[in-house]
Amino acid sequence: MSVVSINAADENIAKKICKFPYIIEAGSNYIKHKNFVIIENNINVYKVYNDINNFKECVYKFNWAHDNLINFLTPTIIDSFVFENKGILKLKFIKKKNNQNIIEMLDVFFNIMTTIKNIEKIPHPNFFKSYELQSEYEKIFKDKNLILTHGDLNHKNIFKTEDNKIVIIDWDNLSLQPQKLVEHTTALYFLSHPDFHNKNFPSILKIVLDKFKNVTINKLINLSEKKYEISVTHFSKNFWKNMAERIKLV
Numbered sequence: 086m087s088v089v090s091i092n093a094a095d096e097n098i099a100k101k102i103c104k105f106p107y108i109i110e111a112g113s114n115y116i117k118h119k120n121f122v123i124i125e126n127n128i129n130v131y132k133v134y135n136d137i138n139n140f141k142e143c144v145y146k147f148n149w150a151h152d153n154l155i156n157f158l159t160p161t162i163i164d165s166f167v168f169e170n171k172g173i174l175k176l177k178f179i180k181k182k183n184n185q186n187i188i189e190m191l192d193v194f195f196n197i198m199t200t201i202k203n204i205e206k207i208p209h210p211n212f213f214k215s216y217e218l219q220s221e222y223e224k225i226f227k228d229k230n231l232i233l234t235h236g237d238l239n240h241k242n243i244f245k246t247e248d249n250k251i252v253i254i255d256w257d258n259l260s261l262q263p264q265k266l267v268e269h270t271t272a273l274y275f276l277s278h279p280d281f282h283n284k285n286f287p288s289i290l291k292i293v294l295d296k297f298k299n300v301t302i303n304k305l306i307n308l309s310e311k312k313y314e315i316s317v318t319h320f321s322k323n324f325w326k327n328m329a330e331r332i333k334l335v
């Protein structure tokens with residue numbers, strides 16, 4: 086499952102803590118932070134954190150989400166503990182529905198963004214001194230108006246269950262970010278669904294621009310190019326480069 090190779094010591098953690106067969110998901114978070122995810126037999130999910138302070142922050146964020154996101158499902162925390170100097174967050178696995186209607190998800194993305202932004206009980210301010218790659222994004226979005234955001238609203242982190250409940254996972258990047266950055270990122274991540282990488286892209290982009298009134302084509306291109314520049318895997322590098330090209334063609 087992993088897109089990057091993971092070292093033997095980390096792989097051993099999975100062997101020691103899992104009773105059932107498991108798969109390991111390691112991607113850019115492994116390259117950037119040595120963090121990875123173990124999915125045990127579609128029963129448990131273990132998020133493994135290399136930095137204990139970051140682990141504590143993330144446990145707090147998952148708890149905060151579970152307490153405050155009333156209209157959406159968020160993972161239930163089963164346990165959190167330190168094991169071989171890694172922070173481990175054990176979550177209940179939530180099963181994804183097979184055939185998702187992607188266009189219908191546009192409203193879902195927009196509603197989630199708006200709901201989180203409007204939550205009054207904001208998390209502890211200590212956890213919001215900065216957001217990941219802040220200095221890079223500030224080069225494009227100088228907006229002083231900060232809003233609360235999930236921080237990684239993409240179609241892998243938002244999905245529906247068989248009984249059509251909307252699930253939001255991966256709360257590690259919950260943060261205060263410039264409103265314009267949040268709007269452009271949410272629109273761009275919606276557009277990044279693999280189903281849209283075809284000749285219908287211009288019409289999907291038009292629907293997205295109708296929904297996100299503050300989003301402009303130029304800034305979407307700037308953001309894609311920035312993501313290309315800061316990507317740590319070849320896969321994401323190519324992905325964001327192609328995305329910028331696709332938008333430029335419209």
Ligand SMILES: Nc1ncnc2c1ncn2[C@@H]1O[C@H](COP(=O)(O)OP(=O)(O)O)[C@@H](O)[C@H]1O
Nearest residue numbers: 110114122130160176177178179180241254255
């Ligand atoms: N509670 C969960 N239920 C089902 N699948 C999950 C759950 N948590 C994580 N996953 C799966 O593991 C993947 C990686 O987990 P995620 O929390 O998004 O970590 P990352 O920070 O690496 O993106 C997700 O894309 C999803 O497929």
Ligand SMILES: [Mg+2]
Nearest residue numbers: 237241242255
């Ligand atoms: Mg994720």
